[in-house]
Amino acid sequence: MLKKMKKNTKNNLITYAMVTAAFIIMQLLISVGAVSSLLEGLMVPLCTYIVLAVSLNLVVGILGELSLGHAGFMCVGAFSSAFFSKCMRDVITAAPLRFFLAMLVGIAVAAVFGVLIGIPVLRLKGDYLAIVTLAFGEIIKNLVNVLYIGKDSEGFHFSTKDVMALDMAPDGTVIVNGPQGITGTPKDATFFIGFLLILLTLFIVINLTNSRDGRAIMAIRDNRIAAESVGINVTKYKLMAFTVSAALAGAAGVLYAHNLSTLTANTNNFGYNMSITILVFVVLGGIGSIRGSVIAAVVLTLLPEVLRGLSDYRMLIYAVVLIVMMIFNWAPGAIAWREKYFHFGKNKRGAGK
Amino acid sequence: METLLDVKNLGISFGGLRAVNAFDISIKKEELYGLIGPNGAGKTTIFNLLTGVYRPDSGKVILDGVDITGRKVTDISKAGVARTFQNIRLFRQLTVADNVKVGLHNQHHYTAVEGILRLPRYSRVEKEMDDKAMELLKVFDLEDYADHLAANLPYGQQRKLEIARALATNPKLLLLDEPAAGMNPNETGALMEMIQFVREKFHMTILLIEHDMKLVSGICEKLTVLNFGEVLAQGETSKVLNNPKVITAYLGE
Numbered sequence: 001m002l003k004k005m006k007k008n009t010k011n012n013l014i015t016y017a018m019v020t021a022a023f024i025i026m027q028l029l030i031s032v033g034a035v036s037s038l039l040e041g042l043m044v045p046l047c048t049y050i051v052l053a054v055s056l057n058l059v060v061g062i063l064g065e066l067s068l069g070h071a072g073f074m075c076v077g078a079f080s081s082a083f084f085s086k087c088m089r090d091v092i093t094a095a096p097l098r099f100f101l102a103m104l105v106g107i108a109v110a111a112v113f114g115v116l117i118g119i120p121v122l123r124l125k126g127d128y129l130a131i132v133t134l135a136f137g138e139i140i141k142n143l144v145n146v147l148y149i150g151k152d153s154e155g156f157h158f159s160t161k162d163v164m165a166l167d168m169a170p171d172g173t174v175i176v177n178g179p180q181g182i183t184g185t186p187k188d189a190t191f192f193i194g195f196l197l198i199l200l201t202l203f204i205v206i207n208l209t210n211s212r213d214g215r216a217i218m219a220i221r222d223n224r225i226a227a228e229s230v231g232i233n234v235t236k237y238k239l240m241a242f243t244v245s246a247a248l249a250g251a252a253g254v255l256y257a258h259n260l261s262t263l264t265a266n267t268n269n270f271g272y273n274m275s276i277t278i279l280v281f282v283v284l285g286g287i288g289s290i291r292g293s294v295i296a297a298v299v300l301t302l303l304p305e306v307l308r309g310l311s312d313y314r315m316l317i318y319a320v321v322l323i324v325m326m327i328f329n330w331a332p333g334a335i336a337w338r339e340k341y342f343h344f345g346k347n348k349r350g351a352g353k
Numbered sequence: 354m355e356t357l358l359d360v361k362n363l364g365i366s367f368g369g370l371r372a373v374n375a376f377d378i379s380i381k382k383e384e385l386y387g388l389i390g391p392n393g394a395g396k397t398t399i400f401n402l403l404t405g406v407y408r409p410d411s412g413k414v415i416l417d418g419v420d421i422t423g424r425k426v427t428d429i430s431k432a433g434v435a436r437t438f439q440n441i442r443l444f445r446q447l448t449v450a451d452n453v454k455v456g457l458h459n460q461h462h463y464t465a466v467e468g469i470l471r472l473p474r475y476s477r478v479e480k481e482m483d484d485k486a487m488e489l490l491k492v493f494d495l496e497d498y499a500d501h502l503a504a505n506l507p508y509g510q511q512r513k514l515e516i517a518r519a520l521a522t523n524p525k526l527l528l529l530d531e532p533a534a535g536m537n538p539n540e541t542g543a544l545m546e547m548i549q550f551v552r553e554k555f556h557m558t559i560l561l562i563e564h565d566m567k568l569v570s571g572i573c574e575k576l577t578v579l580n581f582g583e584v585l586a587q588g589e590t591s592k593v594l595n596n597p598k599v600i601t602a603y604l605g606e
Contacts, residue, residue, distance in 0.1 A: 203469075204469055207468060207469045207470075207471060208465065208468065208469050211463075211465070211468030211469065211475065211479075212454075212458065212461070212462075212463060212468060212478070212479075212482075213465045213468055214468070215447065215451055215454055215455050215458070216455065216458055218444065218446065218447055218451075219444045219447065219455040221446075222443075222444035222445050222446050222447060223442045223443065223444055223445070225406075225438075225442060226438065226442035226443065226444065226518075227444070227455070228426040228427055228430070229404060229426060229430060229435070229436055229438075229442075230430055230435070230455060230456045230458065230459075230518060230519070230521070230522050231427050231430035231431050231458060231459045231522055232427065232455065232458055233427055234427075240465065
């Protein structure tokens with residue numbers, strides 16, 4: 001028992017240490033100027049992807065349900081927090097405080113959406129659940145695209161038609177401008193904040209998994225009928241996993257939004273493509289393996305940039321890397337080989353040994 | 354001894370099929386009761402009715418004076434009914450110890466926030482759960498397997514673990530669905546001893562479904578024989594097994 005505890009804790013410490021070491025090395029490289037500005041600009045998005053991958057792993061790996069709408073929750077977090085930051089730009093001048101509050105807003109709104117969407121969606125399972133979450137993700141993205149919000153001396157004006165329909169006084173400003181999104185969000189996100197957010201996400205997901213509630217969630221994944229028969233409230237724990245995951249995706253969205261001066265919702269950042277990209281990180285990192293999600297997100301985000309010099313060949317190499325990662329993580333032969341030489345990989349899927 | 358489980362006129366239909374009809378049973382505290390019958394007689398359906406998987410069309414289920422008819426599975430588990438399954442249902446990707454700890458879920462509490470922030474109550478309650486789980490595993494000689502994944506246990510040990518997990522919910526009534534299925538005579542013998550032992554150690558009331566007549570006649574004090582969803586015979590084991598109607602149902606004319 002004690003041995004297991006130690007092994008689990010050790011494993012988790014390695015994950016924290018890896019992330020911290022990678023951050024310090026990267027920060028050093030940036031400060032000595034050894035990193036191209038392009039790569040440097042990729043650091044905050046990279047943090048976003050890691051947070052998204054780890055949080056999606058909570059639903060896909062720990063709860064065992066395939067969700068394809070993760071980008072939708074990110075979108076909710078991004079827009080609600082950007083809206084907040086833009087409104088508060090002149091009211092709260094201290095950037096860290098403003099960003100902290102924006103973070104809370106984004107997390108809270110995404111969590112509320114997580115509950116609202118989770119209640120109907122979690123009645124389904126398997127492919128059906130995947131399809132419906134995909135639809136909800138697209139609905140969120142499309143709703144944001146027709147949303148117009150303006151503010152004048154009388155207060156807020158809403159419309160789903162166009163800017164004219166807001167019917168504002170001459171002193172009014174448009175805050176959310178439909179497909180043009182939100183412009184002028186303060187650029188409060190930094191690499192350091194992104195790093196802190198990764199640590200926070202890891203802390204929440206890892207500790208939740210290794211607790212009474214996490215065991216209940218994994219029990220539902222392994223055998224729903226048996227979980228019910230020992231008195232586990234299936235709806236409650238499914239919703240808990242889904243909501244925590246959505247809230248963390250919202251946090252990633254906040255980070256993402258405050259790294260851009262113009263925030264728009266399109267297929268690549270908040271749509272289907274993004275949801276699939278995150279799922280690719282989770283699957284190739286090993287479903288249920290938190291550390292794997294982090295590594296896969298880093299490798300697959302940086303690879304196309306690092307290989308930019310190879311121009312046309314880079315997507316070829318990207319594809320080869322995808323295949324190699326898939327084999328390494330999932331082929332029975334590769335798993336046996338890994339266990340023999342590295343003594344790891346046995347704790348795929350949760351809190352095993 | 355007072356009555357623990359009192360079932361009156363229980364029935365359910367699936368479409369036009371009357372799967373269980375007018376089923377009565379009365380089990381006293383600490384009794385070891387057998388439920389037998391040919392394949393398709395409705396034995397597992399009765400377990401599913403008792404544990405809330407199905408809602409009965411008619412009848413009442415009274416557990417220790419409380420009406421639990423038609424309640425949800427989770428609530429019936431909390432009320433004190435635990436079960437095992439005909440086809441083993443373990444949490445395969447969790448360790449043996451964690452399987453039992455899931456069973457302890459409703460006896461030991463801390464909130465999700467306390468769990469995530471690792472507040473003092475987390476460590477204290479987890480320690481209690483670990484101790485309790487190891488205690489239960491020792492009863493079933495499974496303590497050496499505590500760190501193994503449940504999926505990697507041999508078949509017989511998986512059956513034992515399922516019983517350990519059911520006992521972890523601190524039940525008043527334990528339902529065993531064909532505990533000896535797929536076991537050889539030696540294993541069945543050991544299982545019989547174990548069931549007796551569990552009954553004595555935990556003062557448990559047990560209702561079991563079984564096909565193995567040796568096991569049934571060896572340990573059950575009372576029997577109910579089911580055929581086509583109806584009670585064929587009921588009473589003391591030896592009398593029931595000599596009942597001509599039972600012999601006919603099992604062996605034919």
